[in-house]
Amino acid sequence: MPGGFVYTPAAGTVLGYGAHNLHVDFTPTDTANYNNANKDVSINVLSALFSMTKNFDRQAKVGYNHNYLIAITNNGNAAATSMTLSDPLPSQVRFTAVTTSQGTCSYDPGLHTVNCTLGTLGIGSTINIQITTKALQTGTLNNTATVNASQWDPATGGNTASVSHSSIAEVDLSVSKVDSADPIFVSQNTTYTIVVKNYNTPISATGVVMTDNLPASMKFVSATTSQGSLITPPVGSTGIVTANIGTLAVNGTATITITVQASASGVITNTASATANENEATPANNSASQTTTVNDAALQKVLLAKQVLTGGCENTTGNVYLTGPAPTGGTTVNLSTTSLAGVTVPASVFIPAGSSVSPNFNVTTSPVATKQVGTVNATLGSSTVSRGLTINVGSGTCPP
């Protein structure tokens, strides 16, 4: 019978996942003798409907493993059979391992891709896959996994999951510092020995630089480095010592020595620190300090060659001792006597720089009427040291 059909939805419509009503109206050409007709049909389109998530579990760092975590859940109304997964890995990583909660996974080195045969995934069930990779380079890591199954409906999507994250290079430099000698006196040298280590890292550290800003009272004398080059202040001045160390291999060390001369007393702190081109995992150990006790040379004692003299007959000599070497410019120590009539000493004695003992000074006597018992004194600042001296009565000439 001639007539027209009208379909709802329209003929040729691809039905998506779930329940649908199909309706058709028939209109005959000869409406005088025939009636219109219509019909409804309900159908349920079955499909596996995936929800996929993909994440990474930690910052990607060159030389370290990180994990990609993939979860596939079937939210559809039909089990998915013959499921497969394909995950081409980012070019900057090396495959380490893969595990799956069902089925099997393997790595194809030629395609740098993880492939999985996962079997059947029931309605509402989930498969978890963990892919472990090691970053070899810095950069942006883009990774997309794709799953397929016999019942997958392309119209519903949901069969891919992507993640994009960055890979960084990270090292852990450490710095240690010792000094020798300690304590020292003003004008003496101490040598700092600084060790920079590429510590506890899987990759070389590059562009390593050590800097040491010398204390104001520590004058530069000399420096050495086991590798690279040095930039130093002029000898006798202060400033920054820089060691351009370059590359330190894993657990590699560079040793720098810096010799300085103390120009003032005190407890002097000096700090060295190091940096590299790479990110630093533990900044706290990138610097190290060392304190050095610098003492002023103090009066120690005054000694006399003889401590009993006959007045006008005998003379002697004395020496002043310091606890350490006299500083740059030397030290002048004042001399005097107490209760010693007829005894003469110089007003002072000069101790040259670097020496801790004065040259001999003369103690001369003249005749005395009564026995003299007193001291020869040496004074530096507020400090005085003394040595006893007795002058016996003499005629002014020595007995034969």
Ligand SMILES: [Ca+2]
């Ligand atoms: Ca560090």
Ligand SMILES: [Ca+2]
């Ligand atoms: Ca020290």
